[in-house]
Amino acid sequence: MTPRNPLIIGAGPAGLTAGLELVSRGVMPRIYEASAHVGGLARTPSDGAWRVDPGGHRFFTRHEEIMDLWKSLLPHDEWIVVPRRSAMLVDRHFVPYPLKGRDLLMQLGFGTGLRGASNFMWSRFRRGLRAIDRPQTFRQWGIEEFGRHWYQMFFDGYVRKTWLADPDHLSSDWANQRIKPIDWRRPSRGHPADQDVFRYPRCGPGQLWDAAAAALTNSGVPLSLNSRIEAIRHDGQNWTIQLQDGNTASGDALFSSMPLQLLVHMLEPTPPKHIRAIAATLRHRAVITVAVALKKHYDIPFNWVYTPGPEFRVGRIQNYGNWSEALAPEGFTGTHLGFEYFTLPHDDLWVAGDEGLGSIVESDLQALGFDNSELEHVMIVRSQHAYPIYDPGRERNVVRIRDFLRLNHPTLHPIGRNGMHRYDNQDHAMLSALHSVARYFGENADPWQVNTDLGYHESGILRS
Structure with missing residues (x-):
């Protein structure tokens, strides 16, 4: 043999x-x-005792x-055991993700809640009239799943910023796996969905x-x-x-x-x-992770915060303190964040020097209401072939x-x-x-x- x-x-x-x-x-x-x-x-x-997770890796x-x-x-x-807590930052509100019907109806105001609910019901009604399933773009899928108002609010900008694609030119293949439907159940502390936790290396x-x-x-x-x-x-x-x-x-x-x-x-x-x-x-998307340590502690009770709005260049923010305290030096009491910028290999953001990237990060910090003078440590990690694109x-x-x-x-x-x-x-x-x-x-x-x-x-x- x-x-x-x-x-x-x-x-x-x-x-x-x-x-x-x-x-x-x-x-x-x-x-x-x-x-x-x-x-x-x-x-x-x-970098010394500072550690960066370039993608936020849940071990499930x-x-x-x-x-x-x-x-x-x-x-x-x-x-260690890490509870999963994600949110979308919309109109300066942290809206927990996966989306819950109660939050959508109450948290963003009565008017937008009513408009979103009516769009949602109309989209579901139209889906019920469809005789057969058909291949869908992400935009078609998103409007049908969430209604036009909530799709535009949460997912259109998200897809353009993080997937670098027009939603009409992006397949919906991965959406059923990656994006959860709205949860309309009444809150219950004993429900398994409220105990969503993952393993994570310390x-x-x-x-x-x-x-x-x-x-x-x-x-x-x-x-x-x-x-x-x-x-x-x-x-x-x-x-x-x-x-x-x-x-x-x-x-x-x-x-x-x-x-x-x-x-x-x-x-x-x-x-x-x-x-x-x-x-x-x-094709692939690249991601540039800029880890930013601020001396002041900000109470952000989430692992990930998505920023679909145009006021931010960053697509997603990790709160490393909610992943593991060991990602920062022992005794650090400030805020350790990972700003994730999605780009195509060889695009302007990818080839930008650290100085140009730094000005973008400073702008995003200001938009979030953080004080740039509180910076204690910055670390940049570039990952070229990070995510396959679903054309x-x-x-x-x-x-x-x-x-x-x-x-x-x-x-x-x-x-x-x-x-x-x-x-x-x-x-x-x-x-x-x-x-x-x-x-x-x-x-x-x-x-x-x-x-x-x-x-x-x-x-x-x-x-x-």
């Missing part, structure tokens, strides 16, 4: 999980990561194998992935950082990757979490022109690339959010890796069937 010697591109959640699963099956992979760190977007950059899963893997990597006392998400990398290294797995791939070749039997420094590595299979577009364009033999053209349509043709185009790769390169396994160009959570990215490894061993597993439940929502009571 030919020895197994697979290669893994990327040391994010998917790549590291693939490595751990291969080791557990007695196979020693080699892992190549383009950046200087592991964890991908789920890393925890630091419905899959026992993922929960067991998380527990195996970090001891129990390194996990020192941020990167703590888990640093532990995963350490476990692989201790098992003898070579993990090469700063190893950017320049070319990927297949001779019909083996895979060879060429690194930026000129070195090469070969193996019998390739697990890739690099952006699917880049993978297709690096392949040799060169894929057909139509496959390369399809791959060229796949209307995304699903069809990804399927065509998937089918081409399966037919022509059955030992090539795209994994993870970027590798499969899907807006997966950490647990879904990990599952895609586990299923791909199973497929590598000849088992009947399909990583492309992970996270296809249209009704999936990342919420629930934590179970240990």
Whole structure:
């Protein structure tokens, strides 16, 4: 039997999980990561005792194998329980999210509540008259789900700012998973929805992935950082990757979490022109996280605050103090926030220097009513391929690339959010890796069937 010697591109959640699963099956992979760190977007950059979570990573899963893997990597006392509290800042009101009917009717004034309710009922009435379901843009879906008034108030600006797309040009595929409907139930302290909590590593998400990398290294797995791939070749039997420094590595299979577009364009033999053209349509959003520490303590009882209004450039604000106190130095009593700016790679905001970005942050601080003179620490983290964009043709185009790769390169396994160009959570990215490894061993597993439940929502009571 030919020895197994697979290669893994990327040391994010998917790549590291693939490595751990291969080791557990007695196979020693080699892992190549383009950046200087592991964890991908789920890393925890630091500056002294200051730590930043670039994406706000809630550790929630419905899959026992993922929960067991998380527990195996970090001891129990390194996990904390974090209640989920999100809000949308509209007309200087923090409106809790998921949206609740009582808040919409009472919190923003009687007039706007009445208008929103009437629009909501009219949209629902029209949906009831529709004979068959049809593909929808995000705007169509949003108006039908929330009514025109509440859609415009909460979601139109949100989508334009955070997804960088016209809502008429954005598919609604992900909305059913990511955006919850209005909760019209009467408040009840005993209801499970009021006990929505998640796990979180005490020192941020990167703590888990640093532990995963350490476990692989201790098992003898070579993990090469700063190893950017320049070319990927297949001779019909083996895979060879060429690194930026000129070195090469070969193996019998390739697990890739690099952006699917880049993978297709690096392949040799060169894929057909139509496959390369399809791959060229796949786009990503980048995110710039500016961590701002203020000496004064502001009472913001939320993990995340979305800012859909035009008075802010920032799209979302994290309150790191509500994630973990360990993200700030011991004894810090001020306010530690993460301002998230969404942009396209190479757009003006992405290429702006720190000084230009700083002026934007100062403007947003002023709009929030914060005093810029209270700044104690600022840290900027840039994440280029952060979120796949769901253009209307995304699903069809990804399927065509998937089918081409399966037919022509059955030992090539795209994994993870970027590798499969899907807006997966950490647990879904990990599952895609586990299923791909199973497929590598000849088992009947399909990583492309992970996270296809249209009704999936990342919420629930934590179970240990």
